[in-house]
Amino acid sequence: MTEEIIISGFGGQGMLSMGKILAYAGIMEDKQVSWMPAYGPEQRGGTANVTVIVSDNPISSPILSQYDTAIVLNQPSLEKFEPLVKPGGTILYDGYGIYKRPSRTDVNVYRIDAMEAAAKMSNNKVFNMLVLGGLLKVRPIVTVEDVVLGLHKALPERHHKLIPMNEEAIRKGMDLVVKV
Amino acid sequence: MKKDIVLLKGNEAIAKAAYRYGYDGFFGYPITPQSEILETLSLDKPWETTGMVVLQAESEIASINMVYAAGATGKCAMTSSSSPGVALMQEGISYMAACEIPGLVVSVGRGGPGLGTIQPGQADYYQAVYGGGNGDYHCIVLAPDSVQEMADFMGLAKELMFKWRMPLIILSDGVIGQMMEKVVMPPFQPRRSDDEIREQCPWATNGLGLKGRKYNFMSSLELDAAEMQKRNRAMTDKYNRICETEVRYESYKADDAEYIIIAYGCSARISMNAVDRLRSEGVKAGMLRPITLWPFPTKKIKELASHCKAMLTVELSEGQMVNDVRAAVEGEVPVSFFGRSGGVVPSPHEVYEAFKELVKP
Numbered sequence: 001m002t003e004e005i006i007i008s009g010f011g012g013q014g015m016l017s018m019g020k021i022l023a024y025a026g027i028m029e030d031k032q033v034s035w036m037p038a039y040g041p042e043q044r045g046g047t048a049n050v051t052v053i054v055s056d057n058p059i060s061s062p063i064l065s066q067y068d069t070a071i072v073l074n075q076p077s078l079e080k081f082e083p084l085v086k087p088g089g090t091i092l093y094d095g096y097g098i099y100k101r102p103s104r105t106d107v108n109v110y111r112i113d114a115m116e117a118a119a120k121m122s123n124n125k126v127f128n129m130l131v132l133g134g135l136l137k138v139r140p141i142v143t144v145e146d147v148v149l150g151l152h153k154a155l156p157e158r159h160h161k162l163i164p165m166n167e168e169a170i171r172k173g174m175d176l177v178v179k180v
Numbered sequence: 181m182k183k184d185i186v187l188l189k190g191n192e193a194i195a196k197a198a199y200r201y202g203y204d205g206f207f208g209y210p211i212t213p214q215s216e217i218l219e220t221l222s223l224d225k226p227w228e229t230t231g232m233v234v235l236q237a238e239s240e241i242a243s244i245n246m247v248y249a250a251g252a253t254g255k256c257a258m259t260s261s262s263s264p265g266v267a268l269m270q271e272g273i274s275y276m277a278a279c280e281i282p283g284l285v286v287s288v289g290r291g292g293p294g295l296g297t298i299q300p301g302q303a304d305y306y307q308a309v310y311g312g313g314n315g316d317y318h319c320i321v322l323a324p325d326s327v328q329e330m331a332d333f334m335g336l337a338k339e340l341m342f343k344w345r346m347p348l349i350i351l352s353d354g355v356i357g358q359m360m361e362k363v364v365m366p367p368f369q370p371r372r373s374d375d376e377i378r379e380q381c382p383w384a385t386n387g388l389g390l391k392g393r394k395y396n397f398m399s400s401l402e403l404d405a406a407e408m409q410k411r412n413r414a415m416t417d418k419y420n421r422i423c424e425t426e427v428r429y430e431s432y433k434a435d436d437a438e439y440i441i442i443a444y445g446c447s448a449r450i451s452m453n454a455v456d457r458l459r460s461e462g463v464k465a466g467m468l469r470p471i472t473l474w475p476f477p478t479k480k481i482k483e484l485a486s487h488c489k490a491m492l493t494v495e496l497s498e499g500q501m502v503n504d505v506r507a508a509v510e511g512e513v514p515v516s517f518f519g520r521s522g523g524v525v526p527s528p529h530e531v532y533e534a535f536k537e538l539v540k541p
Contacts (some may be wrong), residue, residue: 065530
């Protein structure tokens with residue numbers, strides 16, 4: 001199994017953290033992982049992306065030309081990465097950030113209204129965990145249990161009290177995602 | 181799962197490996213894309229555990245001279261920077277080489293020249309391998325291609341720079357510095373005690389062990405030309421011995437290959453993907469990854485040239501290592517070059533296309 005993922009959105013949406021948590025969960029399952037951010041002069045409000053690879057085999061290039069799965073959370077990200085998803089691959093987008101939907105028919109397209117749900121919960125900090133839940137529902141790369149283990153490993157102890165809230169958001173995200 | 185498997189950036193791995201391998205001091209100044217080295221050391225506070233000194237110096241020039249001074253006393257010291265910062269250190273590196281002082285410079289390359297960009301680059305091959313400082317000198321240059329090697333080479337660097345008494349450069353790039361991978365961290369090794377330094381570094385100017393011998397003296401200045409030549413010749417002998425014994429490389433499907441990529445660092449990771457794709461199409465493709473850029477695996481490349489059809493070097497530059505590859509093959513096979521520069525990183529597909537062009541039907 002090799003899953004090559006691009007996660008792209010606005011800086012500050014928690015994309016890089018989401019990728020890191022996914023990579024940590026991969027380690028919990030004894031897989032090989034790589035996490036490569038676009039680390040230009042990114043800033044809050046600008047676009048940011050990270051490439052995450054989770055594989056049973058050693059990983060060659062951490063930089064990719066094509067992806068199995070693209071998680072796109074704003075319009076510029078969709079326009080950039082939609083053509084780079086492999087046929088038969090997956091696009092997951094947020095209903096709020098995307099106003100012009102993906103047009104490809106040879107990939108599986110899913111929508112998650114995570115921004116809206118986070119606003120309703122008055123907690124925009126769980127936005128990325130809602131999206132992660134949506135991803136794991138449609139691409140069960142790792143288990144939620146291993147994500148929770150990964151969170152324990154990735155977060156400093158003083159933040160461990162926040163883990164149950166994040167787990168809840170992941171499970172909620174799994175319910176929110178719909179096939180388009 | 182074992183406890184010491186962690187997910188780290190290459191830069192973080194360098195920092196954590198430094199105090200685990202018992203480095204005595206870090207002196208540096210922040211610059212993208214390697215600031216996490218100083219940041220991680222500042223967060224982990226090794227001075228409270230191993231006693232390692234961590235200091236943010238006022239400049240790169242100050243940093244390298246602190247490493248110079250610490251190294252002269254037999255301490256294991258390091259600095260880290262990126263392209264324009266490493267440029268500022270070249271004088272200090274040349275002085276360290278002249279005085280045969282061990283010291284580590286971690287150079288995490290970005291796009292140049294000048295201030296350039298903050299995105300990844302490998303255009304500092306000449307700077308590291310041929311020296312930006314003056315005079316006849318070399319540094320051993322190690323080029324890691326993974327986060328694991330970033331950690332492991334901290335141990336290898338310590339061993340080699342004290343074995344050969346010379347500065348050593350770990351030449352990395354923004355990709356390897358910024359990416360995260362799974363790493364097995366080395367166990368803690370204690371810093372060397374005064375007794376160990378006295379025994380292992382009898383040359384050091386530290387006031388330890390004066391009994392029964394003349395005081396040690398270090399200077400790169402020598403007013404007698406014949407004497408200076410003598411020192412240079414002695415260093416050349418040392419460099420020749422290093423070329424004979426310390427060459428390191430990794431061969432990836434290269435031994436039966438007809439078409440070979442030569443690449444190091446992040447370019448090697450990207451190129452591996454192209455090699456696998458061509459292999460799956462039935463082409464005998466392979467890659468040779470120099471791990472030591474100096475000493476360069478000249479003999480190995482020459483040997484591969486005797487039974488392959490063409491070579492391609494892949495670099496994040498306008499073409500630097502390619503000249504060493506051409507010198508190694510001595511015209512036996514054509515050596516092409518594929519590069520991106522200024523912070524642009526090629527996709528595996530671009531490398532594949534360039535590699536495929538070599539393959540004659």
